[in-house]
Amino acid sequence: MTGGTDGHAEDQGRVYQSRGDQHISEHHHYGGGGPEHGGPDSVRRPAVGRCPVALRDRNEVMERLRESVRAEHGGQVYVLYGMGGSGKTAVACALFDEVTGDQGRVGLWVNAADRASLRAGMLAVAADRGAGDGELLAARNGLRPAADLVWNYLDRSAEPWLLVLDNTDEPEVLRDGNWLRTSPRGTVLVTTRRAAARWWPGAELQHIGVLPREDAALVLRDLAPHSGTPEQAARVADRLGRLPLALTLAGGFLSHQVIDPWTMDAYGDQLDGDEGVRLLDRGADALSPADPRHLVGLTWQLTLDAFEARGLPEAAALLRLLARFAAEPLPLTLLNHVRIEAVLPRARTETALRALLDQSLSELVDVAGTRCVQSHGILLDSVSTATAADLVSVLDTTAVRMLDAAVPVVPDAGPHDPRLRLLVPHALALLRHVGGPSAADALAVTTRLAVALHRTGDYPSARETARTAADLGQRHLGADHRTVLAALSREGRALFRLGRYAEAETALRAVRDVQQRLFGADDPDTTDSGYGLQLVLANLGRREESVALLRETVAGRCSALGPAHPLTLRARASLLEMLPATEVVTEEGGALLTLPSECERVLGPDHTVTLGARHNHAWALYLLGRFDESDREIRQVAETYVRRFGPDYPVVLAARQLLSRTRAALGHVDEAIALMTDVVERRECGMGPEHPFTVASRHLLDACRSGRRRP
Structure with a gap:
């Protein structure tokens, strides 16, 4: 500027210039710019659009809330907590409509999603209850405590009231100024995703979960x-996990199809595709497309963004990792493993999990004595869909490695273990997700899990797991991949144990033929299928075929694995059971009858293969007519089996069946009948009355009772 008066003003501005001293006082009054302090348009109506047409399966919680509001005295605080989309606001809205309509109570609704909305809404409540402009202005400008002003007018309200604090997902904002209080004039109802009781001292908490199927x-x-x-x-509701938000979106989509209306079945089929979450959110067009809380694909993103803002990125990372698994209980032990380090620091896993629990994104459940974490399927689908492509590979690899660490490296025979079944849906979910190198690893782990289930006697689960795993793996790897064939072989082994001999023979023979062509006759996978096939042939009465194949298996395992390998020793022990008496004494130059001692020396006395060799040795002694020796050995084996596996395990019943035969051969018929009766009853209970093993045991029992038993 020069020394002249060359100032310039625009619009409503003023420029005062002088060469001398001046004192200027000016008051400005502008119109048309809107209120200086913005607030909600109304606190007398829920800020959620329309309430649900009908509130389903919330009768119990609604009745409790009604009773509280009806009571002559106020002073209660109720907290409705649950995951996003569970219908917390719908419950609050329904109660709000009831009490303001039927009971003439004043309803006050405040959006408490953030500090600014809470403060503006609560000051609007104070205005509704009679606060003057001067008081409100002083509170807005920090000249008097805003929360005290609001609660002073709520306490002095001439009419009883219901105050709803909706979307209170950051309860920290309530602590600034102590916004959450009680009053004898009314009831406070809070909706939140934050489940931890520490946020709500003195309040009554009510979980809002998914709906029953009907x-x-x-x-x-x-x-x-x-x-x-x-x-x-x-069926569609099941696919949506019965989550109210998802149900509302789905129903909204279906109700607004005009040109080519969809059926429920068609909609359900589309949900199973890759665009399931996006399809759901198309139902929001008629609802509130601007509100992320009304969109499945965005409602949980609010929480994930909050994690980042609060310095908890590992909580979002853990949720992305959980999204690789199934929406079923996941044992917590999987998370306590060093292999999680590739996704988040192991030392921060506890903090991350607590954050998910606090935000109602996950919950702790106890299944068969195993502590687990579980998240909703729609949540996991949404998170998986939103996961950046560059994160997928490390997430898949980490998830597979975590599962691998939870499955026994060499599954052994043992009693039923319910923890193994908990892993099945997660193994199959990984197979549905993963591709590339992780697919073969995931299939190998899942097949090993099927083996573990098989060896605990859970043959139905073993068969279903192996079959599904093979089908899923084939999509990524092809029908002739080694791991796919191994899974199909395990299915055949389970079919045999289920008594489905014809199916087992077909499956095992087909797999073995391919394995032999691709990998050779002595390959461990080929001989494993051969070992399973010879068991089937023996039980079909084709003993010569069975023995010939068993000899091939022994030779192949000796060549590939060595004579002292447990699988080789197991196959040799089977010769003790399969060979007739005339051959068992000459097999291996007479050395076969000393196999139990060899197994004990190589593997130890308690190894499953050693016990199996002693079991089969007792059978060989029985065939040789050496009943006293057979009786002593099988009694010891049976007692060891019972201690280790329990009374109902299949091999226990096989041993006790042989013990019944040795007791009968030694003249202890009543004891033999009692033993065999117990075997029949347990097999009928565990396998069914028509299983071939049960039928064979029943025939032996009938023969023993009629005096027709023969060694």
């Missing part, structure tokens, strides 16, 4: 009554 189906039928039958709606 009620979930009714939500769909309420919104789209002509799209399908109740059972079709129930």
